Amino acid sequence: MIDSVLAILSAVMLGLGGFFMVSGAIGLLRFPDFYSRMHAASMTDTLGSYLVVGGLMLTAGWGLPLFKLALILVFIFFTSPTAGHALAKSAQHCDLRLPGGGASTKKADNEISGSAQGPDSRDVVSADRV
């Protein structure tokens, strides 16, 4: 009884996790600018990982694998949002602008090399000249 409930629960969690991750990846691919892609990717990334690892934990049974999965969960809990935060901060820091030009006004609190350069000193194109 307990086993079948666990199996169903685990299948539901794995399925939901897969759904969230795929939807996040579609967002990563289709959204128009960096910050909204970032939003789609990092939110679903964290939730999808929790669901998948949680689903695996339910099938693992007692033992070392369960403990390791729990560790993975804890690490993802710490690293995934932090990486997202650092990434967004770095994008803002490098003056990556939204199409509307919102982000470049916020760089007054970044002390990097004074405030001499205008918003064009480092635009999206020069950040990635292929």
Place this chain on the structure above:
Amino acid sequence: MIIATAIALLVVMVLALVRALLGPTIHDRILAVNVFGTKTVLLISVICFISGRPEFLDIALVYALINFVSIIGVLKYFEYQGRDEREGMQ
């Protein structure tokens, strides 16, 4: 369901790879690598369960750590680079 999850993970990896190839900015690529890394952690855990030897989760664990370190490293060097190009332009 585990197999369906593995296939979903592969699909996500393909989409993230496409984003990493398309760019357009370097931050998009870094974001794609980050997503890709997390998905690799999950894919490896899932492979462990599919192949019936879940004691190999150490590898997924090491990925979860290394991925974070490399993202931080990439961002750090990009800040160096950004500061440099800015100084060059003045």
Place this chain on the structure above:
Amino acid sequence: MLLSALYNYWVVILLMMTGLYMVIAQGNLIKKVIGLNIFQTSVFIFYISVGKVAGGSAPILSQLTTVYSNPLPHVLILTAIVVGIATTALALALILRIRQAYGSVEEQDILAGDGQC
């Protein structure tokens, strides 16, 4: 049938050729090192593919299974990966010194710099 039997080897060869192309065609020394790394990884993939036994599990003995992949390629490649990163580091250090001496990491500039001396 042929596809599933030889697909791994074909991909290995295509990767190897991509690496070789980068080493020959690109003038930038860093790009050459990345090309060498790709070439190296293709060899790793080749060894691991050769070592795979259908239905075989990882070569860590357990009661659950009796068929294992061949452990010997794993040993060779495991050490090769770490040696590979050490030699890559050495190559990158050489590139940094070349840049200090010539002011560039492009092959053409370096050759031109040699011609002047």
Place this chain on the structure above:
Amino acid sequence: MELILDIALLSLLLVTAVYIAWTRDLFAAVILAGIYGLLSASFFMSMGAVDVAFTEAAVGAGISPLLMLSTLAICGRAQRANPQRALLALLTVGVVGALLITATLEMPAFGSPDAPAHLHVAPRYIADSMREIGIPNVVTSVLASYRAFDTLGEVVVIFTAGLGVLSLLGLRGDVREEPIHSPMAEPSHLVLRVVGKVLIPPILLFALYVQFHGEYGPGGGFQAGVIFAVGFILYSLVFGLEAVEKIVNRALVQALAAVGVLIYGTVGLLGIVSGRNYLDYSGLAGDSVAGQHLGIIAIELGVGITVASVMMIVFFVFSAQLARGRAVPHAS
């Protein structure tokens, strides 16, 4: 499922490699090389090569992109094209590739159990290693006992490469013109500093686990060394190079790189002293299985120490170079 995984991962690898060759933005190339490392490790995992996947995880996705990026940050990321060379190269590559593909038609089918590679020594390793060495991880027993001499060579190569990097870049690093400044060490990265502080102890603990669990599961000296170094690399990324040098003395790390090789060699000599061959550990303890076990633990420790110190030396030399970077005058 295995076949789908295999084909999908290999195709992704191929796409990534071709894009790396095609792009002219070196920064993108290096980032994609990171993805390439992740993919190849997943591939190794799906092939059942857990130890290899472990090593590739730590090296291919972690340290190698970091080293390349620090080189890039000094050398610039633009790259020049060379069209006439490209044509010649394409021709060469096409001919060589066609020849090699013809050669693969003679290869035994992928995964066939009666391929020549599986008939010679591997069955003996799998059948007898439990009785002779007494540890379940066949890869570790082959690495550290059956082929220990080979591994000694690899460790010496790693040590030599570390020495080479040090002599090329490190020796002038003692004279420092300006204080090393790390953007990540600024207070604006508060979240990163806190999370970094939380994560470093588990990384080091995990490295020790990998080091001493290598006989029973995937792991061993090579992997543990890299993970241990990654712990310190994370510290230096978050808190700056000066902070690390307060903790780990540079001279000590350089000495430890040699100590690891010496431990390995000494254990080999102990084999001779106990009346056996070089690197035969059977005589180290009462019965031969216990002796083998002891010897493997000792040499794995040597490997781990050398790998960890060489990786740390290399990374710190590169970041010191990066921090000083443009203070060095160009010859141009």
